[in-house]
Amino acid sequence: MSKDKMQSQAVQTTGHAWDGDLQEYNNPLPRWWIWTFYLSILFAVLYWIWFPAWPVAKSFTPGVGKITYVDAKGVTKTTGWNTRADLMREMNELAAIQKPFFDKVAAQPYAAIAKDPDLNNFIASAGKQLFADNCATCHQAGGQGKIGFFPNLADDDWLYGGSFEKIQETLIQGRRGYMPPFGEALSGEQIDQLANYVLSLSGEKMDTAKADAGKALFHSETAGCFYCHGDDARGRPVIGAPNLTDKIWLWANVPNADGPSTKLAAVQNVIKSGLNKGVMPAWGQRLKPEQIKVLTVYVHELGGGK
Ligand code: HEC
Ligand code: HEC
Structure with a gap:
């Protein structure tokens, strides 16, 4: 008898042989495996009885569990x-x-809410949830917004004002910023001068002579920019006209422009085409007053409100 044959006879085999000498062992299944197997069958049976489970015709077995x-x-x-x-x-x-x-x-009034640590903890979590459900699609999860589309709520620059009262007003009524197009009223040269002036306000590279001419235009009746953006170009929150003297941009994508000429073109384009696409929906009918209050405090905290 060969050595191989002796070995295969030492353990039980199924008795079949393939390819002449290929055999299959017949060991019992491990005990733990068997028990797991029986328990999972038991679990499945109880599950079927307790929960809605089996499809029958057009319905299903409802299960005996109640809620x-x-x-x-x-x-x-x-x-x-x-x-x-x-x-x-x-x-x-x-x-x-x-x-x-x-x-x-x-x-409670806002001032009291802001001082109450328990309420602040609550607002940090409930406000985050409300913001994620209603606002983050536009303003992004952290409120950082998107240049060209939605304002950043996480900085301390505000189009319409960053006090509790102003933020609440924004949420209840919604907002729609409007700036008329100047492509018809002004020449290309004037628009170029104004754009150079606007860039000079936030310390960008520009042509000083053109910026000087632009400054005069900005404050003139011809262009009338000062009516909305203010004599000091620091904006007018009542109509959402932004501060042009900071380095924060929403519509003219100056921060991501790859050079001075692209920055200039971005600002020129805003002046030429105007703005009418910034639409903040009104939430007064859609959210409860206390939800709006929670969101107001949440947004106020996000942006280091005023
Ligand atoms: C459909 C997109 C959209 C949704 C949803 C949206 N917003 Fe806005 N939001 C805007 C736009 C666009 C503006 C800028 C309006 C403008 O330019 O006049 C804005 C402006 C604001 C402002 C004013 C910012 C400032 O600088 O004064 C606040 C505050 C604000 N949103 C909060 C919220 C909150 C809170 C929610 C959720 C309840 C929300 N937004 C949902 C698009 C949206
Ligand atoms: C009727 C009021 C009004 C007048 C006039 C006006 N603006 Fe505006 N401007 C706005 C408003 C409102 C916005 C913001 C729109 C929004 O957020 O939806 C804006 C936005 C801008 C922006 C974009 C800033 C950014 O963050 O990207 C620039 C640049 C600008 N204005 C320059 C000018 C210049 C230059 C003039 C004069 C030719 C002018 N505006 C005249 C109301 C006005």
Whole structure:
């Protein structure tokens, strides 16, 4: 008898042989494996009985498990267990935890809210959630906005004002900035001069002679920029006309321009075409007053409000 044959006879095999001498061992399954197997069958059976599980014709077996929850109208209901009711129940639990905080926010003036550490903690989390659900699609998750589209809420520069009252007004009413186009009223040369002046205000490279001519135009009746942006070009929050003397840009993409001529072109383009695309939706009808208050404080904190 060969050495190989002796070895294969030492353990039990299934008795089949392939390719002449290829055999299969017949070992018992490990005990832990068997038990896990039986337990998972038991689990599946209990699961089928408890939860909605099997499809039958046009419906499904509802399961014997019950769930009690309060529906959107405030009515307490008990039904067969289902994910929708489970979600309602979880949301109710969360709302119940949040309610006393929302009530406190609703009852207190902003100055008191800002000084209350408990409320501040609450606003940091509830405000973050509300912001993520309603605002982050436009203003981005951290409120940093997007040049050319949505203002940065995380800096301390404000189009419409950064006090609690002004931010709340922005949220309730919405905002729509408007600057008329000057492509018809002014010549290309005048627009070029104005753009050089605007760049000079924030310390960008430009042509000084053109900027001087632009400065005169800015304050003249011909262009009338000062009506909206102010004599000092620091903006007028009542109409959302921005401060042109800081290095913060929303519409003219100066920060990402790759050189002086691209910066100039970006500013020229704004003056030529005007602006009518900055639309901040109104939330007064869509959110509850206390939610708006939470968001107001949240945004105020984001941007180091004023
Ligand atoms: C559809 C996009 C969009 C959504 C959603 C949106 N915003 Fe705005 N928001 C804008 C735009 C655009 C402006 C700038 C309006 C302008 O240029 O006149 C703005 C302006 C603002 C301002 C004024 C900033 C300043 O400098 O004065 C605040 C504050 C603000 N949004 C907060 C919010 C909050 C809070 C939410 C969520 C409840 C929100 N926004 C949702 C687009 C949006
Ligand atoms: C009727 C009021 C009004 C007049 C007049 C006006 N602007 Fe504006 N300007 C605005 C408003 C409002 C915005 C911001 C629009 C927005 O946010 O939706 C703006 C934005 C700008 C911007 C973009 C700033 C940025 O952050 O990208 C520049 C540059 C500018 N104005 C320059 C001028 C110059 C130069 C003139 C004169 C030729 C002028 N504006 C006249 C109201 C005005």
